[in-house]
Amino acid sequence: EPEVTQTPSHQVTQMGQEVILRCVPISNHLYFYWYRQILGQKVEFLVSFYNNEISEKSEIFDDQFSVERPDGSNFTLKIRSTKLEDSAMYFCASSGRDLWAEQFFGPGTRLTVL
Amino acid sequence: RKEVEQDPGPFNVPEGATVAFNCTYSNSASQSFFWYRQDCRKEPKLLMSVYSSGNEDGRFTAQLNRASQYISLLIRDSKLSDSATYLCVVNKARTGANNLFFGTGTRLTVIP
Numbered sequence: 236e237p238e239v240t241q242t243p244s245h246q247v248t249q250m251g252q253e254v255i256l257r258c259v260p261i262s263n264h265l266y267f268y269w270y271r272q273i274l275g276q277k278v279e280f281l282v283s284f285y286n287n288e289i290s291e292k293s294e295i296f297d298d299q300f301s302v303e304r305p306d307g308s309n310f311t312l313k314i315r316s317t318k319l320e321d322s323a324m325y326f327c328a329s330s331g332r333d334l335w336a337e338q339f340f341g342p343g344t345r346l347t348v349l
Numbered sequence: 350r351k352e353v354e355q356d357p358g359p360f361n362v363p364e365g366a367t368v369a370f371n372c373t374y375s376n377s378a379s380q381s382f383f384w385y386r387q388d389c390r391k392e393p394k395l396l397m398s399v400y401s402s403g404n405e406d407g408r409f410t411a412q413l414n415r416a417s418q419y420i421s422l423l424i425r426d427s428k429l430s431d432s433a434t435y436l437c438v439v440n441k442a443r444t445g446a447n448n449l450f451f452g453t454g455t456r457l458t459v460i461p
Contacts (some may be wrong), residue, residue: 266447268448268449270449276453277436277451277452277453277454278393278436278449278451279451280441280448280449280450283447283448291441291448293448324390326392326393330447335380335381335440335447337383337395337398338395338447338449339395340392340393340394341392342391342392343391343392
């Protein structure tokens with residue numbers, strides 16, 4: 236069964252450093268998303284991406300965040316200058332040809348900012 | 350008002366029991382509704398979509414009441430493997446966007 240993959244599974248970084256989280260969505264999916272979950276809290280939407288551009292972004296997704304689909308298979312989330320409060324689990328998700336289709340989540344990257 | 354509200358539980362039930370979870374949502378224009386399950390420190394996994402006509406998948410039954418903005422999940426004959434957090438999920442319902450709003454989840458523990 237096709238699945239979303241994410242790397243790395245765990246990233247530890249110093250405050251102020253840049254991190255890039257990588258995702259490979261399901262191959263025939265067209266819609267891509269990033270969500271985050273701070274430990275003990277609910278899953279929160281960050282950004283959606285379709286047709287090589289951002290469809291929508293939340294208040295959390297400020298100028299420190301960016302997304303890219305550099306090569307038609309990878310989908311990346313970059314945090315330019317990490318803050319302590321960026322520590323969270325980051326999930327990538329993708330969905331198929333229908334905008335309203337179910338979203339399938341990757342296993343997540345646990346980001347720890349020291 | 351929160352986009353999605355759920356009773357956080359925990360629900361501790363014996364094997365074989367029937368358990369029901371409820372959820373309310375605030376955006377009457379929402380189009381898509383889902384139940385996901387999340388195991389500890391894992392990703393949300395789609396359990397089932399929820400339709401106005403109600404839908405059933407084995408031991409799981411989901412119902413949607415648009416008038417009351419209310420979603421339910423019924424689990425019959427609970428198994429130990431059903432122990433997880435159940436997330437009520439609703440989409441934002443805006444043209445060109447399908448970002449999801451998650452509830453805080455309801456924790457279920459099935460006891461032998």
